[in-house]
Amino acid sequence: xxxxxxxxxxxxxxxxxxxxxxxxxxxxxxxxxxxxxxxxxxxxxxxxxxxxxxxxxxxxxxxxxxxxxxxxxxxxxxxxxxxxxxxxxxxxxxxxxxxxxxxxxxxxxxxxxxxxxxxxxxxxxxxxxxxxxxxxxxxxxxxxxxxxxxxxxxxxxxxxxxxxxxxxxxxxxxxxxxxxxxxxxxxxxxxxxxxxxxxxxxxxxxxxxxxxxxxxxxxxxxxxxxxxxx
Numbered sequence: 725x726x727x728x729x730x731x732x733x734x735x736x737x738x739x740x741x742x743x744x745x746x747x748x749x750x751x752x753x754x755x756x757x758x759x760x761x762x763x764x765x766x767x768x769x770x771x772x773x774x775x776x777x778x779x780x781x782x783x784x785x786x787x788x789x790x791x792x793x794x795x796x797x798x799x800x801x802x803x804x805x806x807x808x809x810x811x812x813x814x815x816x817x818x819x820x821x822x823x824x825x826x827x828x829x830x831x832x833x834x835x836x837x838x839x840x841x842x843x844x845x846x847x848x849x850x851x852x853x854x855x856x857x858x859x860x861x862x863x864x865x866x867x868x869x870x871x872x873x874x875x876x877x878x879x880x881x882x883x884x885x886x887x888x889x890x891x892x893x894x895x896x897x898x899x900x901x902x903x904x905x906x907x908x909x910x911x912x913x914x915x916x917x918x919x920x921x922x923x924x925x926x927x928x929x930x931x932x933x934x935x936x937x938x939x940x941x942x943x944x945x946x947x948x949x950x951x952x953x954x
Contacts, residue, residue: 798824800923801930802838802848808902808909809836809850812879812940818931819850819939825925831856831898833870835941836926839900842914848923851910855899861891879903879940886912896920 804817813819813836821838831837831853841847854877855861859870866883868875877884884905893899897916902908911917926939 798822799927802850804850807907808904809852810904810907811881812903813850813926817929817935819926820928820930821924822927823924825927826919826922831919831922831925832941833859833875836939837898837900838923838926839917840921840923842917842921845921849909850926851900851902851908853898854901855891855893855911855916857893857895857897859893859899861886861893861899862889863887880905882906891916898922 800821800823802819802821804813804815804819807815833853833856835853836850837853838848838850841849854868854875855870860872862869862872863884863886866885868877868884868886880903882905884901891899894916896919898919899911900917901910901912925941929935929937929939
C-alpha cells in the first residue's frame, strides 16, 4: 500500500504571516510599560489636582481680601482710649464706626462721632455733637443753650462750663464735646471742628460683649434721650 498525503490534512503558515505575527507581538506593551503609563497618568492627575487646590485657595484669599477692603471702606472698629465719654463710653470699649454715615447724610445734634484730632490727624477722638453749622451756642450756669433754647442732655451727669459769650458755628463746622465734661479735650479747647475731619458715626458697641448693642444718639427734636443703647 502506498502512503498518500492529503493536502487538506496539513497546514503550512506562509512566512509573511509569521513575520506579521512576530511584529504584532513585539508591539504589545509589557506589564512594566503598562504600569509606567498608569503611574505617569496618576502623577499628571495628582499634579493637576494640586494646582486646582492651590488656585482655589488663592482665589479664596483674594476674594476675602477684596471683601475685607470693601468692608473697611464702610466700617471700622475703634478702641476707646480715654475717659472723656464716661459714663456712656468707657476706656477699652470697642465700637464699630459707620464711615459712610456722613457721605450720605448730615450730622445731627446728639450724634456720637469719631474724627481726626485737628492738631494730629493720626490720632482719633470720639465726642458728641452739640452744635451744627449756623447754630449759636452759649454756656450759662452749667448748661448749654443752642439758639437760645436749653439743650436737653440727660446723659450728662455734670455741669457744663465753656467760653463766655455766644459762639456762632461756622459753615461746614461742628461743635463737639465729651460726655465727661470735666475731663474732655474738645471744641472748648481746640475750637470748632471741620466736617472734613469726620471719620464717621459711632454705630455699635462690640466689646465687652456684656455691653454689646447699638450706640444711642440723642435726638433733641424727638424727645428725651432714652439710654446709651437703643
